[in-house]
Amino acid sequence: MNDNSEKVTITLDGQQVSVSKDLTILEAAEEYGIKIPRLCYHPDLSLMGSCRVCIVDVKNVGFYMAACSTKVWEGMVVQTNSPEIRQARRDIVELLLDNHPKACQTCERDGNCELQNLAYTLGVRDRLFEGERKHFPKDESGLSVIREPDKCILCGRCVRVCAEVQNVNNLSQHGRGFTTVVSPAHGANMDDSVCIQCGQCINVCPTAAFLEKDATDSVWEALADSSKHVVIQTAPSIRAAIGEGFGLEPGTACTNQMISSLRRLGFEAVFDTNFGADLTIMEESNEFLNRLANQGPLPMLTSCSPGWVNYLEKFYPSLIPNMSSCRSPMTMTSVLIKTYYAQKMGLNPKDIFVVAVMPCVAKKFEAKRPEHLMSPGMYYTDAVLTTREAIWMIKSYGIDNWTLPQMNFWNVQKDQFDSPLGMSTGAGDIFGTTGGVMEAALRTAAEKVTGKPADKLEFTEVRAVEGLREATVRLGDKELRVAVANGLNNARTILDKVVAGKEQFHLIEIMACPGGCIGGGGQPYPPHGIKVMDKELLAKRASALYAIDKKKTLRKSHENPEILTLYKEFLGEAGGPKAHELLHTHYSPRLPRGIIGDADVYMQNG
Amino acid sequence: MCTCKTDNLSDIERTSELSLGPEIVEYIKTICEGPHKESQLISVLHKVQQKYGYLSMENINAVAYLLKIPAAKVSGVATFYNFFRLQQPGKFKINVCLGTACYVKGANLIADRFKQELGIDFGETSKDAMFTLEIARCLGTCGLAPVVTIGKEVFSQVTPDQVPVLLDKFRKQ
Numbered sequence: 174m175n176d177n178s179e180k181v182t183i184t185l186d187g188q189q190v191s192v193s194k195d196l197t198i199l200e201a202a203e204e205y206g207i208k209i210p211r212l213c214y215h216p217d218l219s220l221m222g223s224c225r226v227c228i229v230d231v232k233n234v235g236f237y238m239a240a241c242s243t244k245v246w247e248g249m250v251v252q253t254n255s256p257e258i259r260q261a262r263r264d265i266v267e268l269l270l271d272n273h274p275k276a277c278q279t280c281e282r283d284g285n286c287e288l289q290n291l292a293y294t295l296g297v298r299d300r301l302f303e304g305e306r307k308h309f310p311k312d313e314s315g316l317s318v319i320r321e322p323d324k325c326i327l328c329g330r331c332v333r334v335c336a337e338v339q340n341v342n343n344l345s346q347h348g349r350g351f352t353t354v355v356s357p358a359h360g361a362n363m364d365d366s367v368c369i370q371c372g373q374c375i376n377v378c379p380t381a382a383f384l385e386k387d388a389t390d391s392v393w394e395a396l397a398d399s400s401k402h403v404v405i406q407t408a409p410s411i412r413a414a415i416g417e418g419f420g421l422e423p424g425t426a427c428t429n430q431m432i433s434s435l436r437r438l439g440f441e442a443v444f445d446t447n448f449g450a451d452l453t454i455m456e457e458s459n460e461f462l463n464r465l466a467n468q469g470p471l472p473m474l475t476s477c478s479p480g481w482v483n484y485l486e487k488f489y490p491s492l493i494p495n496m497s498s499c500r501s502p503m504t505m506t507s508v509l510i511k512t513y514y515a516q517k518m519g520l521n522p523k524d525i526f527v528v529a530v531m532p533c534v535a536k537k538f539e540a541k542r543p544e545h546l547m548s549p550g551m552y553y554t555d556a557v558l559t560t561r562e563a564i565w566m567i568k569s570y571g572i573d574n575w576t577l578p579q580m581n582f583w584n585v586q587k588d589q590f591d592s593p594l595g596m597s598t599g600a601g602d603i604f605g606t607t608g609g610v611m612e613a614a615l616r617t618a619a620e621k622v623t624g625k626p627a628d629k630l631e632f633t634e635v636r637a638v639e640g641l642r643e644a645t646v647r648l649g650d651k652e653l654r655v656a657v658a659n660g661l662n663n664a665r666t667i668l669d670k671v672v673a674g675k676e677q678f679h680l681i682e683i684m685a686c687p688g689g690c691i692g693g694g695g696q697p698y699p700p701h702g703i704k705v706m707d708k709e710l711l712a713k714r715a716s717a718l719y720a721i722d723k724k725k726t727l728r729k730s731h732e733n734p735e736i737l738t739l740y741k742e743f744l745g746e747a748g749g750p751k752a753h754e755l756l757h758t759h760y761s762p763r764l765p766r767g768i769i770g771d772a773d774v775y776m777q778n779g
Numbered sequence: 780m781c782t783c784k785t786d787n788l789s790d791i792e793r794t795s796e797l798s799l800g801p802e803i804v805e806y807i808k809t810i811c812e813g814p815h816k817e818s819q820l821i822s823v824l825h826k827v828q829q830k831y832g833y834l835s836m837e838n839i840n841a842v843a844y845l846l847k848i849p850a851a852k853v854s855g856v857a858t859f860y861n862f863f864r865l866q867q868p869g870k871f872k873i874n875v876c877l878g879t880a881c882y883v884k885g886a887n888l889i890a891d892r893f894k895q896e897l898g899i900d901f902g903e904t905s906k907d908a909m910f911t912l913e914i915a916r917c918l919g920t921c922g923l924a925p926v927v928t929i930g931k932e933v934f935s936q937v938t939p940d941q942v943p944v945l946l947d948k949f950r951k952q
Contacts, residue, residue: 342849347858358843358850359836367850491786762787765840770849 183249198240213328214241271302287379315363317370317534325382331374340662367767371480372534372694385534395526405528406444410605410690413717418564419575424713429588430575442591447601449502454730459747472678479539480685490762498757507553532693559695596735599722606715607659607689608636611682623649653679795841833864869911871930878917886925892939
């Protein structure tokens with residue numbers, strides 16, 4: 174908040190207060206501890222003012238005004254609460270509910286639904302206006318994101334996040350009036366549209382109109398099948414967010430509880446995707462230094478974020494040669510489970526069922542890419558669970574108290590990752606947050622370039638907490654121009670510079686979701702009262718990862734002894750033929766081609 | 780270094796231009812040179828519908844690519860306005876008047892019969908591409924209620940049982 178801005182005096186619920194003239198009524202009230210109920214409003218998105226839940230009574234105006242979209246003015250007299258206002262808000266929510274399925278008990282968002290919460294808070298106890306309801310088919314055909322338009326209340330948050338934060342513009346309201354529906358162009362399913370599967374629409378939806386494609390059934394089934402050897406890997410950012418699902422303070426690292434809970438579910442081994450992250454750095458830094466020595470193609474773009482991979486293929490296919498050919502840490506880990514681990518354990522890869530817990534819904538799509546087939550009909554990764562799904566499975570199993578000191582009762586003792594594919598350095602941990610892949614790569618590249626131990630470990634200049642960073646880093650006598658972006662609208666700023674040839678970068682890290690994986694489309698819905706994409710929430714999750722990194726003695730990927738053994742025993746050289754066959758992939762332009770629009774213009778025009 | 784061409788935009792633009800035809804492409808180019816191209820979207824869609832009789836999925840995409848407006852936005856606009864047709868119109872347009880006078884005289888039963896006989900809803904075209912069924916809101920001939928127009932002909936005091944007879948008559952034309 175800019176304290177130097179001009180102040181105005183308003184009367185807020187009978188009390189004279191001085192507030193900045195740039196504030197809306199909703200923001201001004203919040204400064205004085207009054208939370209006006211809201212639904213379509215999101216502070217990081219453009220204003221829509223469509224739900225009318227935040228109406229307030231402004232003296233001498235003659236109608237109720239939407240607090241989210243009305244700025245304060247000198248002498249304004251606002252009443253945020255009165256029997257009439259409360260009644261009007263309640264009526265509005267009742268009307269929304271009238272066109273909404275009565276399915277709370279069986280809905281995935283039960284207990285975590287903004288509409289449900291709002292209805293309760295506003296005192297809706299009856300459904301008075303029973304009338305005709307809209308009926309649209311549920312679209313479950315997508316591999317990552319599914320739509321259930323019956324639950325949509327047309328608040329437009331998904332449309333706005335897709336356009337303004339992700340610059341994908343895949344969603345729009347179609348039709349009019351009672352038959353209005355939010356969908357991709359021509360009502361296409363998500364996979365056949367320009368959707369990049371990031372899942373931010375799921376996160377911002379106040380109800381359950383968007384959801385991830387469920388994978389829990391297939392995992393339960395595999396766990397119950399005695400002929401299957403079921404193993405699981407967890408992504409770096411899971412440990413930083415999964416605790417929220419168990420009522421723990423955001424930013425509480427829960428590595429041990431997570432591992433022992435998964436073991437109790439019956440997984441025979443729990444591996445760490447961080448191992449794959451360390452391996453990614455080995456391959457990626459090698460690839461990068463090769464490109465640096467052989468003039469390109471530069472800049473090299475990181476390839477860990479599957480939402481970003483989809484965005485590249487649909488929106489910036491001209492930059493495909495710049496993309497690192499490294500498979501993602503998840504897929505690398507899965508590949509090694511079905512090859513290296515299988516060999517070590519004497520298992521047939523066909524009998525292994527690999528589950529991955531990811532902060533991401535796009536990983537579900539990545540897992541089913543034909544490039545990641547091991548043999549016809551068999552993918553390296555068999556099922557991808559989001560953090561939310563993993564929380565649900567663990568709780569549904571009856572494990573819900575993560576603060577118990579005796580978490581390790583029963584016959585399961587281990588709360589550490591299994592070996593091999595379980596040990597990781599701090600460089601792997603920070604993959605889960607923006608700038609982490611870049612920082613990890615720089616830690617290793619610095620030593621490879623100079624040939625001596627690096628004096629610098631923490632590259633705080635690449636931690637792009639505000640969404641976009643450009644920096645110059647020194648590696649020995651080399652100066653590198655690097656850029657880090659999270660959220661694809663930020664990425665676009667950098668990518669446009671690259672396409673236009675305006676500026677020379679060497680290495681660019683892009684993560685599709687705001688804040689990186691910690692803000693992924695599959696992460697827990699924020700605790701009540703905290704908004705999605707909240708910077709503080711993301712900072713807390715990130716700090717958990719940085720704390721783990723700091724505590725580790727090994728913080729550089731190439732120092733991971735298990736990685737070194739892996740190369741010695743199995744892979745050969747980094748970037749060598751076997752590593753190339755198993756750890757690298759390729760990309761191709763994907764249709765429909767996305768159109769890079771100007772989000773602001775569209776939103777202003779409704 | 781890989782020198783393969785991975786950008787498909789020029790191919791897509793060429794296909795889009797072929798789909799829309801030179802006059803509309805020229806019109807879009809003029810619009811793109813001026814300010815506020817997005818506010819001209821509706822006028823472009825009008826031109827496309829005028830030329831082809833409806834807005835096909837290919838043409839909606841073509842307009843999106845050439846105007847650089849996301850396809851979801853264009854299809855959102857196209858579905859919002861009743862005037863825009865998203866299906867190829869049939870050889871004959873059937874207008875069932877559902878204005879007050881016709882409605883009172885049972886026009887809804889006639890409409891239902893048309894839907895049943897053709898197996899389509901309002902705004903849709905029959906499978907044989909012969910008929911498109913539409914609602915009219917008063918044709919100004921309330922004395923003849925209920926009124927139906929098929930092609931250029933007007934039929935008055937229609938009963939549901941006449942519907943199949945009328946359809947057969949036009950099918951033979």
